[in-house]
Every structure is written in C-alpha cells, then in structure tokens.
Amino acid sequence: MIKKKPTIDDVATLSGVARTTVSRVINDGPNVRPSVRRRVMEAIDQLGYRVNVQARNLATGNSRQIVLIHESNLEAEPNSYYHSGLELGALTGCAEHGYQLTTQAVDYAAGGWRERIMSFIESGRCDGLILPPPFSDEPGLVRAIMAADCPVVCISAGEAVRGIAPSIGIDDETAGYDMARYLIALGHRRMAYVKGLEGHISAEGRHAGFVRALAEAGIDPASSIAARGNFTFRSGIECTEQILAGRTGVTVIVCANDDMAAGAMLVCHKHGLAIPGDISVVGFDDTPLSDIMWPPLTTVHQPIKEIARRAADLLVKQIENGGAAEAARHEFVGHRIIERQSAAAPSKLAGILSIAPESRID
Structure with a gap:
C-alpha cells in the first residue's frame, strides 16, 4: 500500500495547535511562542512533513521569485x-x-540599465532583488526599487547605499590595508597596483586601504605605480605590460581581483621572471582559480558564496514580513589573507631586471 503523505492538518493535530499556527511556524511568521514553535517543529520532524511549495504559492499569490542582478x-x-x-x-x-x-545580466556601461532593472519589478514576477556592485553603488536606483515596494538587499554597497537599504559584504578598505601590511612586513617597499573598474566603490576601497597602509609605514604612496584594469584577465595582462615597461624597481604587483592577478602572472612568466624570486604577485577574492595557477596565488579571501547566501536570507526575511523594509544597516563578514607561493620577501635582484620592448605581449 502507498503510505499517505502527512498534511498540514496532521501536523496541527499532533502538535495540538490550529492550522493557522502551523502555517505561521512554517513561514517563520510572528506571534508564535517559542514553546509552541518547538512543539510544531517536533511534529513536523516526527511526521516527515514537507511543505508543498506549489500549493503554497497558489494560495498566497506569491511567485517566490528572487532576482539576482549582475553586471x-x-x-x-x-x-x-x-x-x-x-x-x-x-x-x-x-x-x-x-x-x-x-x-539577470545587465550591462552597466550601456544606457537604459536602470529602466531594465525596474522592468523586472514591474513585470510582477519578482518578489525581491539582490544587487551586487556596481548597481549596489547607485543610491538613486535603490531608492526607486524601495519606492516600488520591492524588497532589496545590496552586496558590497558603498556608504551612500548603506544608509538606505540593508547590505552585506566585507570591509574592503581594511582588506586592502591588511594586504599592504602583509607585503610591507615581507620587506616590499616598491609596489605596483592594478585597480578595478573606475567608480567601483568596493575596488576603490581596496586601493584606499592599500594607500593608507603605505602612508602609515612611512612609504610615500606616490612611489607606487597604479594601472587601471576592469577585473578581467585581459586587463591584468595589459596593465602588467605597462608596469613592467617602466620597470622602476617594482618588487610586487597587487591586483584588485584574482583574474587580473592571473593575467599579471602570465606576463611575468612570458618575460622569464620567476615568481616570487624576481617579482611577487598577489590578488583578491580567493577564487578557485587562485589555488590551481602556478605558483598558487597569495590573495585575500572574500567568502563570496556565503555573502550571497546571507543576502538571500535577509531578503526572504523581508518578503515573509510582508515586504516591510529592514533597517538600513550593513552586515560585515570576515576576510583573511591566504598565504600561498606567489609572494615572498624581495630578493636583492628583484625589480632591476629589464624587459626588452620586442618581448611584450600584444
């Protein structure tokens, strides 16, 4: 015989509460005493009850659809x-x-990105939005989303947006500072920095922290070489070529993400530079790529998946609370330096090797 699946009424009967109380517990609703909530959860476990998501959606009219926007x-x-x-x-x-x-992929560099994002809300098929950079750096966009009564949580938001909507991310400025302090402790004094997209607040924060650490250590920030990348592998190649063309004593190349660091390492390998014997390279994010390139990349660990999972938690909490906006606060998650083989103390020969112009990668 086929065993009948337990229903919400079975849970209510076993736990000795009303059906509506079980529904509030399942949906993490308010006004349920801890003892009652515990009794209902014990009944759910005992019966092996599982929520019928489709039925719940039909009953509530809620599409239970969250949209993650990425640039x-x-x-x-x-x-x-x-x-x-x-x-x-x-x-x-x-x-x-x-x-x-x-x-949903939205091109930030193209026109009409604000209208496209708002169209997801107007379609009625979106219960909430998760906004990463650079969209989380746009206060006007976030205000428009909230004015449309759409719950939103921002990832790695800038200061202006943190005062408007809930957000989550690491402290990018402190992370950049920590990486610079780590390199200074190794003995590096002449550094190059490959930046991220211009105006990208998280990336700019990393560079600001880097500069702050140099100044505190008595190193003139103007002595470091800066090149503007765009987070891509190709821009890491192009910026490193620019840095090595001058070759003014640089002993380490700091990159605002791991993709650009991979490009930097390729250029160094092509030019016959030993890493870290002749020059060190470090990155940011601790992506899976960083552990499989050669040599493995020293980088800053940013728990990307955990940040996004937590953003979804915060967003669902808003939705289940009737769409009421959460207090505008930023939740910091931790970061740490991951030491691998791409960085070491500078050797006496580091930074003085010359690169022939004809050997450059186009």
Missing part, C-alpha cells in the same frame, strides 16, 4: 568566478526557503 557585457570577457560564486550562494539561500532564483 555583464555579454560581448566582453566575463569575470571567471565572482558572478557564478554569487549565483551559487544565492541559489543555496533561496532553496533553503523554498524560493526560486533568477539571474
């Missing part, structure tokens, strides 16, 4: 892991709460 020019080289890491983390968080996740 992407589909014609350009993608970031190898950051966006997929966010998607994996958000997907985990959504699945835990019975929500569906949709990802």
